[in-house]
Amino acid sequence: MRESPARAEPHDATAWLPLPDFAELPPLEQLLIPDPTVDQTPVRDVPMGLPSPARAEPHDATAWLPLPDLDELASVDALLAPDPTVAPTPPRAVPVGLPSPARAEPHDATTWLPLPEFDPVPAESGSGGDRPPAHRRTARRFHVPFRVLATCVAVTATIAGAYYGMSALLDKGADVDVRVDGRVISTETGVDTVGELLAEQQVVLDDYDRPIPAAETPIENKMVVKVLRAEPITVNFDGVAAVVETTYHNADGFIADATTQLSPGGAIGLIDPPKRFTRLDTPVVRTIKTGALQVDGDLIEYASPAHTVAELLANLDVTLDDADITTPYGLSDVLPNEVTVAVSRVRNETVTKEETYTLPDVVQEDPTMDVSAAPIVTEGVPGIQAVTYQVIRHNNVVADEIPVGDPVPLNPAIPKITIIGALYDPKWDKIAECETGSNWDAKGFKYQGGTGIYYKNWSYYGGKAFAPTGGQATKYQQIIVAERIRAEHGWGAWGCGKTLGYAKEDGKRLNE
Numbered sequence: 001m002r003e004s005p006a007r008a009e010p011h012d013a014t015a016w017l018p019l020p021d022f023a024e025l026p027p028l029e030q031l032l033i034p035d036p037t038v039d040q041t042p043v044r045d046v047p048m049g050l051p052s053p054a055r056a057e058p059h060d061a062t063a064w065l066p067l068p069d070l071d072e073l074a075s076v077d078a079l080l081a082p083d084p085t086v087a088p089t090p091p092r093a094v095p096v097g098l099p100s101p102a103r104a105e106p107h108d109a110t111t112w113l114p115l116p117e118f119d120p121v122p123a124e125s126g127s128g129g130d131r132p133p134a135h136r137r138t139a140r141r142f143h144v145p146f147r148v149l150a151t152c153v154a155v156t157a158t159i160a161g162a163y164y165g166m167s168a169l170l171d172k173g174a175d176v177d178v179r180v181d182g183r184v185i186s187t188e189t190g191v192d193t194v195g196e197l198l199a200e201q202q203v204v205l206d207d208y209d210r211p212i213p214a215a216e217t218p219i220e221n222k223m224v225v226k227v228l229r230a231e232p233i234t235v236n237f238d239g240v241a242a243v244v245e246t247t248y249h250n251a252d253g254f255i256a257d258a259t260t261q262l263s264p265g266g267a268i269g270l271i272d273p274p275k276r277f278t279r280l281d282t283p284v285v286r287t288i289k290t291g292a293l294q295v296d297g298d299l300i301e302y303a304s305p306a307h308t309v310a311e312l313l314a315n316l317d318v319t320l321d322d323a324d325i326t327t328p329y330g331l332s333d334v335l336p337n338e339v340t341v342a343v344s345r346v347r348n349e350t351v352t353k354e355e356t357y358t359l360p361d362v363v364q365e366d367p368t369m370d371v372s373a374a375p376i377v378t379e380g381v382p383g384i385q386a387v388t389y390q391v392i393r394h395n396n397v398v399a400d401e402i403p404v405g406d407p408v409p410l411n412p413a414i415p416k417i418t419i420i421g422a423l424y425d426p427k428w429d430k431i432a433e434c435e436t437g438s439n440w441d442a443k444g445f446k447y448q449g450g451t452g453i454y455y456k457n458w459s460y461y462g463g464k465a466f467a468p469t470g471g472q473a474t475k476y477q478q479i480i481v482a483e484r485i486r487a488e489h490g491w492g493a494w495g496c497g498k499t500l501g502y503a504k505e506d507g508k509r510l511n512e
Contacts, residue, residue, distance in 0.1 A: 269305025383413025434496030
């Protein structure tokens with residue numbers, strides 16, 4: 001079937017072909033035997049550029065105006081001399097509001113139905129009598145001589161036979177229409193498939209152009225072949241701009257072309273695809289990732305077109321609160337393939353607890369108490385205080401407790417207090433100044449502390465009870481050990497004790 005030329009835009013489903021005014025039509029006698037002395041009714045001008053009223057939706061490229069059944073038509077004699085005993089056939093009702101069958105695609109607002117040219121029927125040679133006047137509008141009885149009718153039938157049969165005979169000789173095969181690049185190629189072909197037909201018509205297809213029906217489809221008579229040209233569509237492919245050539249406007253066809261061009265052998269998907277793919281859209285195309293998502297006690301295996309963790313959660317309809325987190329990858333991280341992502345529901349609450357606490361030990365120096373005297377110790381007493389925490393839970397498991405504000409003592413603690421003697425011979429300050437420049441923290445290899453005590457003597461005279469080395473002990477502890485050494489060896493045990501003249505005072509000598 002060829003498409004009907006009765007097509008136009010815009011569409012009006014209630015419009016039908018206009019019916020002529022029967023009062024303006026010539027009588028049948030004038031059509032059969034026209035009067036050469038009377039001007040014939042001029043052919044009606046077809047308004048070019050105006051839309052035809054024969055238009056409607058939906059479109060059907062194979063629909064034509066319906067043809068009447070010839071067996072149901074009245075004979076010429078019945079039309080010329082109607083039988084008064086037979087009721088006339090009522091005019092066919094035009095269904096108002098129903099789409100006209102005269103519809104097709106594509107639309108051409110300037111196209112009208114072609115009007116046939118009426119050739120007058122030749123009059124019987126030698127016939128006489130008056131011709132019916134051209135102005136009469138009613139049918140009258142009219143007899144056509146049998147010889148004229150026989151001659152017409154014979155001529156018609158001869159012409160028809162010649163026509164069909166020549167058609168058979170000249171027929172090259174199937175009649176087909178090829179719609180390509182805004183034009184229609186009507187041709188006869190003897191090839192077998194659509195692909196061969198396009199090659200015959202020198203229609204070149206680019207890589208992603210597509211014929212409808214497909215190239216391997218067998219040719220049929222009255223077939224219409226459409227060639228769809230691929231158009232470039234810019235996409236966001238895994239965060240990078242790319243171009244897909246396609247003829248498809250639906251998701252399935254588009255993703256098939258996109259897979260071939262962007263990820264051969266792989267799998268890709270769409271995020272929030274448009275209903276119709278056009279060059280005005282920028283579809284979001286993603287490589288399919290597989291893995292598992294652990295959320296709310298469930299382990300969900302997925303195959304998702306997600307580029308980031310955030311896109312994965314959106315694709316799986318998982319919603320996070322502001323404090324929720326994902327591990328080991330954050331929301332903005334690129335989602336690797338074959339990984340497990342965990343969602344932690346983070347909940348914060350404030351909790352106040354009563355806790356036991358102690359105060360740091362306190363050391364007090366008594367300047368009236370000799371350094372060698374035993375320290376006076378007062379033991380401390382623990383107290384109770386209220387401490388406020390921000391408790392952070394991940395999936396109802398405490399992950400951290402952060403103190404908030406300062407503790408509030410409920411029962412104050414008492415520290416441990418140690419009183420030590422701070423009374424010593426001032427000569428030790430002079431010895432230290434001479435030996436180490438008063439560096440009581442001196443950590444020499446052999447001689448240590450402010451007074452430069454030999455490391456073996458530090459251990460021998462009980463210094464390790466205070467610290468491992470003299471330089472690590474307090475000033476008073478160093479003086480206590482130094483007094484032990486002086487008590488046995490005198491001031492002469494120090495070179496500076498001799499230099500400063502202290503060795504002479506105690507009358508002792510250093511055994512060298």
